[in-house]
Amino acid sequence: MLDLDMTPYAAFVWPAWGVSALVLAALTARAVVASRKWKRELARLEADPTPEAADTNRPQVARSAIGPKERPQAAQGAVGPKE
């Protein structure tokens, strides 16, 4: 039989249980949302492995990993050195 009458300690028992439930629910929701987000993104990239699939607005890590974009050697040669 449940005993839900916490008198005179209701102001201590219910916040302890309530905040615990909220935090555990928030942790669960965050884990599930993040899991779905990266699962979906990985599936998208693996399904379409063309360079156009890379969203260049988002992958700051990717850009920092490969450094600034360099001009192709052929193009530099075509312009020639300035005198």
Add this chain to the structure above:
Amino acid sequence: MFGLSNPQRFMAFTGPLTPVLWGLAALLLGVGAWLSFSVPADYQQGDTVRIMFVHVPAAVWGLGAYAALGVSSFFALVFRHALADAAARAAALPGAAFTALALFTGSLWGQPMWGTWWVWDARLTSVLVLFLFYLGYMALRASIDDEQKAGRAAAVLGLVGLINLPIVKFSVDWWNTLHQPASFLTPGSSGLDPVYLAPFLTMLAAYGALFAALWLTAIRTEIRRRRVMTLRARQAQEA
């Protein structure tokens, strides 16, 4: 065991295990909550004894999560293992949340029983230091752009924080504290009244299953995130 250090094998092994852990955690939390409000009030503490069923499991798994973080940090630092680094990172947030819950619910239990929300005794202070180690770990990781450097710096901090775990555990034996000494696993102590054992152990198992589910899910997410970053980098290079 070491075979699981391969990310592909880890994903294959934990794929079917993770939903089982989520289900187990939900079931145990439901049963544990029901049992916690079914037992009679304590003859001395009244209904505040029910705070124990959320306070102690949060504290135990807050410590357990840090042990997982520390051991993973060791493997990440010594063997430069990416999965160990992901495991350390994944343990930080649930561990910090559990420790924060232990501090918050302990404060709510302390006020009616001790007459104070907080006291700077050894147990409470060392648990606060544990929480600060979690915050420091997460802040350090977030503050360095290079993920490898961030992982190594955070792993060093994670290892240093391991020193605090025995201090938390034995603080009630080494110093005079307002916090009660260990009573459940201490031989010869009066221990917990048998009527409270079922809800206590169920909630302890529930928090453990929930931490395992959160941890495994976060490691799996981290593996996928790193794979996405690698693919994006490769595609950006090709473009």
